[in-house]
Structure formats: C-alpha cells, structure tokens
Amino acid sequence: MLSEQIYKGEKIMVNCDDCAQEMNNSKTTTCTAKYLIAKYPDGTIKTWERKSGFLRPTGDRCGDCNIEHKPGTVHHFGCSLEFCPSCSGQLISCKCWEKCDLYVNDKPQLPEGAD
Numbered sequence: 001m002l003s004e005q006i007y008k009g010e011k012i013m014v015n016c017d018d019c020a021q022e023m024n025n026s027k028t029t030t031c032t033a034k035y036l037i038a039k040y041p042d043g044t045i046k047t048w049e050r051k052s053g054f055l056r057p058t059g060d061r062c063g064d065c066n067i068e069h070k071p072g073t074v075h076h077f078g079c080s081l082e083f084c085p086s087c088s089g090q091l092i093s094c095k096c097w098e099k100c101d102l103y104v105n106d107k108p109q110l111p112e113g114a115d
C-alpha cells in the first residue's frame with residue numbers, strides 16, 4: 001500500500017511496501033510486484049497479472065505513485081490510477097474484491113506471511 005504521505009503530495013523518501021523500491025526515485029519505473037492475489041473466505045486463491053494501464057502519454061510519470069507510464073509498467077499497489085484486471089475499473093474503488101483479502105507479489109502466489 002502507498003503511504004499517507006504520497007496522498008498528501010509531500011516529497012519525502014518513501015518506499016513501496018510491496019516492491020521495496022523508493023517511489024520518488026526516477027530509477028523506479030514500475031512496481032515489480034506484478035501479480036494480484038485474492039484469498040477468499042473459503043480458502044480459494046485466485047491470481048491475476050496486474051493491469052498495465054495509464055491515462056497519460058507514454059513517458060509521463062504517475063502523479064500519485066511516480067511510476068513511468070509505458071507498456072508493461074504497473075502502479076504501486078494502492079495508487080488511485082491502477083486499473084482492475086477483472087472489471088477494468090478503478091482498482092481501489094471497484095467491487096471485485098469486497099469478499100476477499102487482496103495481496104500483491106512478484107510471484108503468482110500469496111506473499112510470505114499472508115496467511
């Protein structure tokens with residue numbers, strides 16, 4: 001998840017919890033936790049590849065999480081500009097994940113310590 005500080009637009013050093021990269025470093029072009037993993041109450045696990053999506057021209061930076069907009073890059077988890085891979089809506093506000101716990105990981109499996 002993104003920290004509060006980024007939402008307030010403050011320029012402080014902050015790392016993404018999921019990929020451990022510094023979000024305001026220009027060398028960080030994408031979140032490397034490319035999979036979305038949903039765990040349902042009955043124990044079912046489903047994985048998706050996170051959607052690479054942006055509303056701005058290639059080469060721009062995301063105003064929220066500072067990843068580079070180009071094919072194949074994904075936002076840091078929690079960014080308001082991330083698209084849902086299931087419904088293509090806004091990930092943080094769509095209804096797809098209401099009944100499950102949602103995680104991201106660099107492998108298509110639950111991150112360590114998730115259960």
Ligand SMILES: [Zn+2]
Nearest residue numbers: 016019031076
């Ligand atoms: Zn990240």
Ligand SMILES: [Zn+2]
Nearest residue numbers: 062065075079
């Ligand atoms: Zn973003």
Ligand SMILES: [Zn+2]
Nearest residue numbers: 084087094096
């Ligand atoms: Zn959705």
